[in-house]
Amino acid sequence: MPAAPTWDDIKKFACKINNPSEHIYGIIMKGIPDYGQLAPFITFMHSYGAKWFNMKWQPQIDTPAFKKAFVAYVDLLKSCGEPGATSVGFNEALTLMSSGHGAIWVDATVAAGMLADPKSSKVAGKIGYALAPTEGSKNGSSWLYTWALGILSTSLHQSDAFQFVQWATSKEYIDLVAKTEGPLHIPPGTRISTYQRADYVKAAPFAPIVLKAIQDADLTKPAKDPVPYTGTAQVNIPEYAAWAADFGQNFSAVIAGSMSVDEALKRSQASAVRVMTAAGYIK
Numbered sequence: 001m002p003a004a005p006t007w008d009d010i011k012k013f014a015c016k017i018n019n020p021s022e023h024i025y026g027i028i029m030k031g032i033p034d035y036g037q038l039a040p041f042i043t044f045m046h047s048y049g050a051k052w053f054n055m056k057w058q059p060q061i062d063t064p065a066f067k068k069a070f071v072a073y074v075d076l077l078k079s080c081g082e083p084g085a086t087s088v089g090f091n092e093a094l095t096l097m098s099s100g101h102g103a104i105w106v107d108a109t110v111a112a113g114m115l116a117d118p119k120s121s122k123v124a125g126k127i128g129y130a131l132a133p134t135e136g137s138k139n140g141s142s143w144l145y146t147w148a149l150g151i152l153s154t155s156l157h158q159s160d161a162f163q164f165v166q167w168a169t170s171k172e173y174i175d176l177v178a179k180t181e182g183p184l185h186i187p188p189g190t191r192i193s194t195y196q197r198a199d200y201v202k203a204a205p206f207a208p209i210v211l212k213a214i215q216d217a218d219l220t221k222p223a224k225d226p227v228p229y230t231g232t233a234q235v236n237i238p239e240y241a242a243w244a245a246d247f248g249q250n251f252s253a254v255i256a257g258s259m260s261v262d263e264a265l266k267r268s269q270a271s272a273v274r275v276m277t278a279a280g281y282i283k
Helices: 008-016 039-047 064-080 089-096 111-117 160-170 170-180 194-195 198-203 206-214 242-254 262-276
Strands: none
Touching: 008 039, 008 064, 039 064, 064 242, 064 262, 089 111, 160 170, 170 194, 194 198, 194 206, 198 206
16 A cells, blocks of 8 residues: 555555455445535545536536546445445444454544554554545545534633633643553644654554644645635535535435436536525625
């Protein structure tokens, strides 16, 4: 596996390793209709040079570039992926990988530590790590996203909550986790100093790759061509959910075999046009 593979590399490896009769699947891929879990497909699509919108906010879901990426994703999944993918999201994929039923999985960097923990993973110490694959475009080929901590403006305990947030994201908390749970359980991706800790780097051989992946991801350049939006795990506009929910359903229907690619793209394009016109993006 190259340190920075292409999706073509991934397909070759996945299909060579794929052995369904032994319940070993070449690659684990999401097919769940939840639009909130579309990030792997979105980076796949962007890496192929496709995009959600042109500079005039006109949806590009029914374009040849988008179709090429969509077909490639579905083909890879059906050829060398796990069965029942329409029920596979992050947790289900993690279970398949950690139980030894998957050879390759492309998802969030936070999963690296989970797969490396011998208490919960049968493949701990038996797998390698690489950067997110590309296929012609590095822009948008990896995503940057975080689960953040916030305080309600209506809270009656804002000061206490803020003190908790400060503690929960502090070096002191990192030290506490390392002491009580072990360095491997230190929350990744929260403090740059974590990646300078000798105990963490020793326990987490994937740490340098994770840090590079985080630092290289560029939210401002999500696509090969210039686009009016930012975001690599989603499109950072309030209206995203309104049309992405429809896309997620159509995406999953294609994987299930109940809808053709052309029909899914046609329906998704119409939904995006309708939402973006109503919101005033399309003049």
